[in-house]
Structure formats: C-alpha cells, structure tokens
Amino acid sequence: MTDSLSIYVQRLGDNALVLGQRMVELVTREPELEEELANANFALDYIGQARMFYQYAAELDGEGNDEDFYAYRRDAQAFMNYLLLEQPNGHFGDAIVRQYLFEVFYLMQLEGLAACNDQRLAEIAARAEKEIRYHLRHSRSWMLRLGDGTEESHQKMQRALEQAWRYCGEFFYSDAADRGVCKTLGLDLPEDLQSRWNEEVNELLSEATLERPGTPWIREGGRHGKHSEHLGYLVAELQHLQRSYPDASW
Amino acid sequence: MVAADVSREQVLEWLGQIPDPEIPVVSIAELGIVRDVEVNDGVTVALAPTYSGCPATEVIEQSVISSLRAHGIDAEIRRVLSPAWTTDWISDAGRKKLKAYGIAPPAASSKRDLLAGTRVVHCPRCGSAETECVSEFGSTACKAAYRCTACLEPFEYFKCI
Numbered sequence: 001m002t003d004s005l006s007i008y009v010q011r012l013g014d015n016a017l018v019l020g021q022r023m024v025e026l027v028t029r030e031p032e033l034e035e036e037l038a039n040a041n042f043a044l045d046y047i048g049q050a051r052m053f054y055q056y057a058a059e060l061d062g063e064g065n066d067e068d069f070y071a072y073r074r075d076a077q078a079f080m081n082y083l084l085l086e087q088p089n090g091h092f093g094d095a096i097v098r099q100y101l102f103e104v105f106y107l108m109q110l111e112g113l114a115a116c117n118d119q120r121l122a123e124i125a126a127r128a129e130k131e132i133r134y135h136l137r138h139s140r141s142w143m144l145r146l147g148d149g150t151e152e153s154h155q156k157m158q159r160a161l162e163q164a165w166r167y168c169g170e171f172f173y174s175d176a177a178d179r180g181v182c183k184t185l186g187l188d189l190p191e192d193l194q195s196r197w198n199e200e201v202n203e204l205l206s207e208a209t210l211e212r213p214g215t216p217w218i219r220e221g222g223r224h225g226k227h228s229e230h231l232g233y234l235v236a237e238l239q240h241l242q243r244s245y246p247d248a249s250w
Numbered sequence: 251m252v253a254a255d256v257s258r259e260q261v262l263e264w265l266g267q268i269p270d271p272e273i274p275v276v277s278i279a280e281l282g283i284v285r286d287v288e289v290n291d292g293v294t295v296a297l298a299p300t301y302s303g304c305p306a307t308e309v310i311e312q313s314v315i316s317s318l319r320a321h322g323i324d325a326e327i328r329r330v331l332s333p334a335w336t337t338d339w340i341s342d343a344g345r346k347k348l349k350a351y352g353i354a355p356p357a358a359s360s361k362r363d364l365l366a367g368t369r370v371v372h373c374p375r376c377g378s379a380e381t382e383c384v385s386e387f388g389s390t391a392c393k394a395a396y397r398c399t400a401c402l403e404p405f406e407y408f409k410c411i
Contacts (some may be wrong), residue, residue: 034395038387041303045391048303052331123331127302130334131391134409138387 004180006060013053014081020046021238031092045131052124072242076235083222084167086231093146097160100139104200105171107132108193116185147208162213169217261287268317271309275351278310282339285330293325298335301391337410349374354407371407373398
C-alpha cells in the first residue's frame, strides 16, 4: 500500500510540477499585463502544490529523500505526469485549452481527495482545490471569449482543442497503483470521473461554439514514464543548475 | 528566557506585531496566518499558508523565528494546512486596516462566489458600490484590480477564497 500510495502522490506532484514549469516558460511571453500576472501567480500555485505532494512522497518513500530529489534528481523517464501537461505551450489558445481540459479533471480529483481518508492528502487537496477552482474561472472565460470570438480565434481554438484532445484519455485510465489507492482511500476511480468531465466539457464547448473533437483518445503512457520527446527538454532546463552544480544553494 | 517563563498570550502579542510582507499594514495575526501557539518545553507556532505557492510563506516563517529569537525564544514552526486558510480568517481589525490602506477587504467567501465571480465590491475610498472589475487576476494571487466609477479611483480588492 505504501508503495502504491507513494507512486500515486508522486504522480500528483509530477503533474503539478510539469504544468507549473510549462507555465513558468510563459512568464514574459503573455499577450498583456493582466495575463502575465494571472499566469505567473497560477504557476506559483502549481509549484507550491508540487512541493507539498513531493514532501509527502518523500516521507512515504522513507529513503531519506527530500522534495528536491523528485524535482531535480530524476531523469525524464522517472516522471509520471500526464502527456498533455508536457506538451509545448504553442500559442495563447493552446495553453488555455491545455489548462482548461486538465483543470476540469484535476478539480474533480482534488474534490475527491479533500474528502478521502488519508488526512495528509485531504489537507493538501483542500488547499489546492480552492486554487484550481479559481484558475478554472480564468481558463473558462478565455475558452468562451476566444471560441465564440472572431473567425480566426474560433479556428485557432478548434485546432488547439483537436491537438490537445488526443491526450485527455489518459486522465481516465487506472492501473494497479490507482486501483489500490482509490480502494483504500475511498476514492472514485479515474474512469468514474469521465462522465462528469464529459458533461462539463461538452456544456462549455457548446457555449463556446466549439465542436467536440472526434479525434480518438490514443495517447497514453506518461504515467509509466513513456513520454513525448518534449519532456526531456523541459526537465533538462528545469534541472540544469542542480545537475551542473549539485546541491548548489543561494 | 526559557519557554516556561513565557505565556502563550505574550507570544501571541509579539506575533501580532509582525507585519505581513506583502501588505505591511496588517499583521500576520490579523490575516489569520497564525493559527496557534503552543508553549510546553519549547514554543511552537502553527502557521497556515495562504496559497500553496505564496512566496511570502517562507519569509513569514523566518520573520516569526527571528522576531521570537529577539525575545530570547527559539521557536519551532508547524505548517497547518487544515482547515485551509480562507479570507474568512482575516480579523475585523485586519479588515478595517486593509480598507484604510486602500484595499477593499473581502466579502464572505463561498465556493459559489469563487466559481461565478459575482459580488458587490465597495470602493475603499468613497464607499460607493458603483465599481467595476478591471482585472480579476491582479498583482498577487490574492488581489483583483478594480475601479470606482463614482470617484474614479483605481483600487485593489482582496479576493474571497
């Protein structure tokens, strides 16, 4: 159980860190000042969440690691994040679509965790849930504004949606570690969240005049360390300082 | 001074003098960040982070440690996540100080408010309810940018979470 729980918690941390790092790449690249501030603050939430998950994972592992070990001293293949989150930022609409599709799922996951019977996870999730609820207000409003915007913005959003869509199936797939943890902690299995996710996403897409893609959900493997080539570059940049100067500190 | 010589009330009073690093007119006690103080063999201060990634969290912990050290106490910090910090933890005195500083204090928090974003925000300068949101996502994660359409002053609103 501890092993499964440790994997489960590390995956939560990896999702938060990898998406947070992608968002950090957007700092100074946003189209306007308000977006610059919103993105940077949201990225901080993710980095903060990753730290809390990693601190817990380190305790569960009991191998004397600290949170930095998970962020800075593992190779890309050891990361277990969803593939969607490591995809390059693309244009503003691509980043918004990625954010929206993931956060609808992540909020459901956190709501479950906040009520689960692992006290530590429940506390972290209760904190994080409030933040993601707030992020969603942002990503939803841009989905609507750009989807139901000009002809060009609509086309770009539709295209972004089709690109991101193929990676979303991975949210609803469970392996032995998930099943063990979900059972012990009294959580819904990821596949059980799918109909609620569909419902919410379908409703927003129709309001945003976007079409639900017919693209099949074909990509998966991130959670087992099988990543797209993009993660290697992300991790190389993230870890550069610690790899070049191990244990460097300010 | 050893811990036994100091009362919980005394420690709380000292903590009430530590300003928040981002909004220095209010203390960390008034913001509801100080959750508890335990005085046993040593002094333990329970602090609740406002946001997971709040860059002030570590600064606040350091200022608690150094402030108590100045009073001869080596305090330990305990981070408390539950119950999670919300704007409801800000004291009435804290709200008044925020308003006097020009930041509209948060109305009550609710999940519905967080999702829908509907609320009336009063201008901290003239008190008018005729205000408009310029940007929901302001200079820090906890603030939104507003403008008063009555007195035309821009101001910040401390968001409900």
